Amino acid sequence: MNAEVIIVGGGIIGCAAAYNLAKNGTSVLVLEGSENIGNGGSSRNGGGVRQSGRDPRELPLAMYAIKHIWKELSDMLDTDVEYYQHGNLRLGSTQKHRQILEGLTKRGAEYGLDVRMIDGYEARQINPYLSEEVTCASWCPTDGHANPLMATMGYYKMARRLGAHFISGEKVKELRKIKGAARQVVTESGNVYEGDKIIVAAGYDSRFIASTVGIDIPMQPVLLETLVTEAAAPMFWQMLGTADADFYGHQTTHGSFVFGLNSGYEPYAKPGKPFSSSIAASAACRGIMHYFPSLADIKIVRSWAGWMDSCADHVPVISTVEEVPGLILACGFSGHGFGISPAVGLLLSQLALEQETVLDLSAFRYNRFS
Amino acid sequence: MNDRNRKIGEYIPAPDDDVIVCRCEEITKGEIRRAVHDGMFTLTEIRRYLRTGMGLCQGQTCTRLVKGIVARELGIRPNELREATGRAPMRPIEMCILAKDKEEKE
Numbered sequence: 001m002n003a004e005v006i007i008v009g010g011g012i013i014g015c016a017a018a019y020n021l022a023k024n025g026t027s028v029l030v031l032e033g034s035e036n037i038g039n040g041g042s043s044r045n046g047g048g049v050r051q052s053g054r055d056p057r058e059l060p061l062a063m064y065a066i067k068h069i070w071k072e073l074s075d076m077l078d079t080d081v082e083y084y085q086h087g088n089l090r091l092g093s094t095q096k097h098r099q100i101l102e103g104l105t106k107r108g109a110e111y112g113l114d115v116r117m118i119d120g121y122e123a124r125q126i127n128p129y130l131s132e133e134v135t136c137a138s139w140c141p142t143d144g145h146a147n148p149l150m151a152t153m154g155y156y157k158m159a160r161r162l163g164a165h166f167i168s169g170e171k172v173k174e175l176r177k178i179k180g181a182a183r184q185v186v187t188e189s190g191n192v193y194e195g196d197k198i199i200v201a202a203g204y205d206s207r208f209i210a211s212t213v214g215i216d217i218p219m220q221p222v223l224l225e226t227l228v229t230e231a232a233a234p235m236f237w238q239m240l241g242t243a244d245a246d247f248y249g250h251q252t253t254h255g256s257f258v259f260g261l262n263s264g265y266e267p268y269a270k271p272g273k274p275f276s277s278s279i280a281a282s283a284a285c286r287g288i289m290h291y292f293p294s295l296a297d298i299k300i301v302r303s304w305a306g307w308m309d310s311c312a313d314h315v316p317v318i319s320t321v322e323e324v325p326g327l328i329l330a331c332g333f334s335g336h337g338f339g340i341s342p343a344v345g346l347l348l349s350q351l352a353l354e355q356e357t358v359l360d361l362s363a364f365r366y367n368r369f370s
Numbered sequence: 371m372n373d374r375n376r377k378i379g380e381y382i383p384a385p386d387d388d389v390i391v392c393r394c395e396e397i398t399k400g401e402i403r404r405a406v407h408d409g410m411f412t413l414t415e416i417r418r419y420l421r422t423g424m425g426l427c428q429g430q431t432c433t434r435l436v437k438g439i440v441a442r443e444l445g446i447r448p449n450e451l452r453e454a455t456g457r458a459p460m461r462p463i464e465m466c467i468l469a470k471d472k473e474e475k476e
Contacts (some may be wrong), residue, residue, distance in 0.1 A: 285469035299462035
């Protein structure tokens with residue numbers, strides 16, 4: 001089976017690239033290794049659509065996605081992606097927190113982002129549910145959040161409607177070059193697919209797939225844990241984070257609260273299937289209750305875990321490859337991929353079509369680690 | 371291998387499409403059937419797209435019903451569909467209770 005572009009990985013990055021290519025009339029084949037579309041970080045993240053706190057290299061991607069795509073996305077995908085642009089509060093209670101927040105704020109402002117430090121009083125004006133423990137916060141009014149499940153499935157649904165071909169349960173084993181260029185995609189089931197361009201957007205598995213044509217991207221799998229509560233009456237719509245990054249989250253359209261967690265033990269998670277640890281949710285509940293005492297009685301209904309593809313310098317690789325013409329890498333999103341995914345999907349389609357990209361991608365080159 | 375381009379026919383409205391199948395999240399049979407035609411071919415994808423089984427009972431009531439509806443729409447046997455992953459906690463639990471795995475130092 002042939003296509004002009006083969007995409008390895010049916011997460012939100014792969015689905016967004018497929019959508020943009022299919023819209024252009026390009027024939028696209030997406031191969032997803034697991035049974036389910038969007039089975040990695042795409043369906044397991046906390047839903048932040050943030051600019052504040054980002055690495056300066058990544059900031060233009062986030063700013064572009066927020067300025068040009070996120071507001072239109074529900075209409076574009078004929079799916080309510082539950083996008084809210086009500087700002088991001090990153091909370092702190094100690095002098096050390098203030099220093100962390102001031103550093104992040106200064107860095108963002110230097111790159112033209114509307115982000116500033118506020119005191120506890122002003123933070124409680126924005127979000128009256130915050131406890132007196134909050135003494136400082138960074139405030140970025142143009143940040144927000146969306147529903148990762150709906151955005152991922154929305155991109156998939158619309159890419160499919162526009163003619164993109166998806167096959168799941170088709171795990172890629174290797175890439176093969178023909179006449180010096182990436183051309184064939186071989187799967188564990190023994191099928192061979194051919195494309196003029198091959199985009200590898202398979203999370204941490206990208207490392208093994210790219211290595212079959214001699215390219216190595218330094219990244220590691222790092223566990224990410226999340227929980228969700230029962231539904232409550234609407235309370236607030238900001239995206240929340242903390243200076244320590246021990247929890248982050250928001251209330252959803254449904255009424256439930258989604259909180260991402262960080263216990264500090266994530267780097268030591270057992271390899272293999274991602275499991276929720278027995279300590280992270282409890283630790284996060286203590287952190288959440290310090291800042292939001294009114295959530296103490298809300299019930300947690302579900303928790304889950306997933307793997308991030310954490311790159312050596314914590315920004316992704318979005319790049320063509322000199323040694324392997326035809327290959328395009330999109331991996332190492334390091335847990336920040338969701339918010340920028342609409343921009344990355346567009347950029348990947350432009351790389352595959354050999355068009356000029358709307359943003360400079362030189363900071364995301366595959367060979368920057370030498 | 372699950373080819374999402376395989377032909378499953380058109381969505382045909384049915385008289386019982388407005389029957390509620392997932393009671394916690396109030397999802398109807400018609401919504402589930404239409405989701406299959408939008409490409410949601412697995413129970414996990416249906417759950418992520420529609421919220422079936424994401425309510426307080428965590429799918430203990432509707433999983434078998436959803437499975438049957440999706441299987442019929444795809445023209446396969448229900449036991450060919452894998453159930454979505456069960457998630458902790460077993461029963462909804464208050465934050466203030468879950469937080470007590472460790473008493474905090476004053």
